[in-house]
Amino acid sequence: IAGITQAPTSQILAAGRRMTLRCTQDMRHNAMYWYRQDLGLGLRLIHYSNTAGTTGKGEVPDGYSVSRANTDDFPLTLASAVPSQTSVYFCASSDPGLGDTDTQYFGPGTRLTVL
Amino acid sequence: GQNIDQPTEMTATEGAIVQINCTYQTSGFNGLFWYQQHAGEAPTFLSYNVLDGLEEKGRFSSFLSRSKGYSYLLLKELQMKDSASYLCACMDSNYQLIWGAGTKLIIKP
Numbered sequence: 001i002a003g004i005t006q007a008p009t010s011q012i013l014a015a016g017r018r019m020t021l022r023c024t025q026d027m028r029h030n031a032m033y034w035y036r037q038d039l040g041l042g043l044r045l046i047h048y049s050n051t052a053g054t055t056g057k058g059e060v061p062d063g064y065s066v067s068r069a070n071t072d073d074f075p076l077t078l079a080s081a082v083p084s085q086t087s088v089y090f091c092a093s094s095d096p097g098l099g100d101t102d103t104q105y106f107g108p109g110t111r112l113t114v115l
Numbered sequence: 116g117q118n119i120d121q122p123t124e125m126t127a128t129e130g131a132i133v134q135i136n137c138t139y140q141t142s143g144f145n146g147l148f149w150y151q152q153h154a155g156e157a158p159t160f161l162s163y164n165v166l167d168g169l170e171e172k173g174r175f176s177s178f179l180s181r182s183k184g185y186s187y188l189l190l191k192e193l194q195m196k197d198s199a200s201y202l203c204a205c206m207d208s209n210y211q212l213i214w215g216a217g218t219k220l221i222i223k224p
Contacts (some may be wrong), residue, residue: 041202041216042202042213042214042216043187043202043204043214045211045212067123090157090158094210096210101161102145102146102206102210104148104160104212105160105162106157106158111146
């Protein structure tokens with residue numbers, strides 16, 4: 001693989017169910033991010049990780065959790081899904097050490113519908 | 116608060132030039148990014164500005180004025196494949212990106 005992969009591509013989920021969105025990158029980037037994108041709104045940061053073993057809360061962290069056991073993987077878990085979590089979820093990565101631009105590169109996204 | 120403003124939608128003609136504006140107010144500033152996002156796809160990086168002035172990359176150019184909190188993305192010789200949303204994002208003092216809602220660009224033949 002090259003870049004960032006996300007799984008599943010799309011999912012329909014019953015409210016109250018637990019769901020983990022997967023994200024894997026093979027660029028050895030230190031930093032990873034989870035965003036949600038809703039119509040009419042900009043991308044909003046849910047959680048981030050600056051390096052393996054550390055995580056931080058973004059703008060909209062409630063209802064979501066993450067872990068960063070290694071450099072490559074950054075799963076996002078919805079413990080008990082609610083309809084307001086219906087959205088498109090993007091994972092991204094960056095490596096500030098590569099230069100001063102800290103450009104973020106995005107995975108293809110997961111379209112999640114919570115009914 | 117932090118805020119990024121850009122027009123919701125713009126229409127332009129194939130072969131023409133279009134300028135997409137972005138104004139920002141953020142807590143600290145560590146650069147401004149432009150991304151392109153085709154419908155149903157991921158955002159892809161277009162440009163980065165941290166110093167005032169114009170950065171040119173082929174048909175695309177990006178301009179920044181830090182004193183005015185203003186940037187624009189200039190697209191020349193428009194092609195139908197340029198129909199997409201263009202996202203403006205600023206990196207704040209915590210090195211987090213604050214995103215605008217995006218400008219949907221419609222290209223007509």
